[in-house]
Amino acid sequence: MRPEQAHSPKRESGDERRAAVAEAARAIIIEKGLEGLRTRDIAERVGINIATLHYHVPTKEALVALVAESLRDDFKAQALRHPKAGLNGADQLRQEFNEFREIVAEMPELIGVLSELVDRARRDKSIADIILPMQAYWTEQFATVYRLGIADGSFRNTIDPAAAAVITTAALYDCWRPHRRDQLDGVFAELERAFSNPSHASQG
Known part of the structure; x- marks a missing residue:
């Protein structure tokens, strides 16, 4: 191996490049909002030219889909x-909290980032088609937990699982904001009290 080969930089894979693009896009969305997302800024942060960026994300929809995919992967991990x-x-509800x-x-x-994209989805159908199924999946996860709790007696059998899930995700969306984070534990406790089955708790 020649010396210059030994010190040559490692070539990034397509997946690594796409991950870097998603990370840069997410950072810009946090700093400037979706309206401030510019491909030139993303390319500069990643260290690539515009043509290379467009090879990986040729359209706005492709960029938003890549960001959503990265969010989904991080949530799953x-x-x-x-x-x-x-x-x-x-x-399971406590674990989700x-x-x-x-x-x-x-x-x-x-x-x-998810909150910013959900807000933009109200005005942009192309983004809504990508983001709303992801939002619906998260809400359905809570509905599944509430249905399980009704079946095993840990939640009241009079609650509406779908409505309880909407209430829960709406509360969590609000609590990520810096001025709300000190209320997080209180919100969790109130949600548990709102849906729990007192008789089940007394049996435990």
């Missing part, structure tokens, strides 16, 4: 650190 198999509904608490403390940009 975080959830895998906390298995829920075998837990009843109430304990613990995961959200970790995200707010360690990766607040995840919720921030």
Whole structure:
């Protein structure tokens, strides 16, 4: 091997380049909002030219889809650190709250970027087509937890799981904001009290 080969920089794979683009885009969305997202700024942060950027994300929709994919992957990776198999509904809800608490403390940009995209989706159908299914999936996860809790008796059997899930995700969206984060534990406690089955708790 020639000396210059030994010191040549490692060529990034396509996946690595796309991950870098997604990370740069997320940072700009947090700093400037979606309106301030410019391909030139992304290319500069990643260290590539515009043509290379457009090779990986040729359209606005492709860029938003890449950002959404990166958010989904990070949420999934975080959830895998906390298995829920075998837990009843109430304990799974607490686990979901613990995961959200970790995200707010360690990766607040995840919720921030998602919130920005959800807000833009109200005005842009192309973004709505990408983001709203992701939002619906998160809401359905909570609905599933509430249905489980009704079945195992840890939640009241009079609650509407779909409505409870909407209430819960709306509260969590609000609590990621810096001026709300000191209320996080109180919000979690109120949500648990609102849906828990008192008789089940007394049996435990």
